[in-house]
Amino acid sequence: MAMVEKRATVILVHGAWAGGSSWANVIPPLRDLGLEVFAAxxxxxxxxDDVAALTRYLDRASAPVVLVGHAYAGEIIAEAVTHDEIAKHDPSGPTEITYEQ
Structure with a gap:
């Protein structure tokens, strides 16, 4: 049986003036690449509360994790990293953390 390379889980985190639907045009191309994608x-x-919501999505993710945040989401992700919320889910830490404004 051939080994299948593990693909990343991408968690998209919206900013303060948007919702998860703001990632609607981003999700399909990522899934087409075979990635597991969540818009938290x-x-x-x-x-x-926002960090706790992100943590719930980390609970659903399989490693490696790529976190993508827009604007205020950078604070949520940074807070989760600072408080080791991410490390609980993947001791090696997230594969990538990307902030966008």
């Missing part, structure tokens, strides 16, 4: 809905109620 962030509640925007507090930074703690």
């Amino acid at each position: 809905p962030i509640p925007m109620t507090s930074l703690g």
Whole structure:
């Protein structure tokens, strides 16, 4: 049986003035590449709640993880990294963290 290379899980995190649907044009091309993709809905109620929402999506992800954040999402991702939320899910850490404005 041939070994199949493990593909990354991409978690897209929206900014303060958007929702998960803002990634609608990004998700299909990534999935076409064979990647597992989630657009994490962030509640925007507090930074703690937003980090917790991201953590729930990390629970669903299989490593390696690529985190992509727009604007305020960079703060959410940075907070999750700072508090080792990501390390709990993948001790080697995320493969990539990308912030976009």
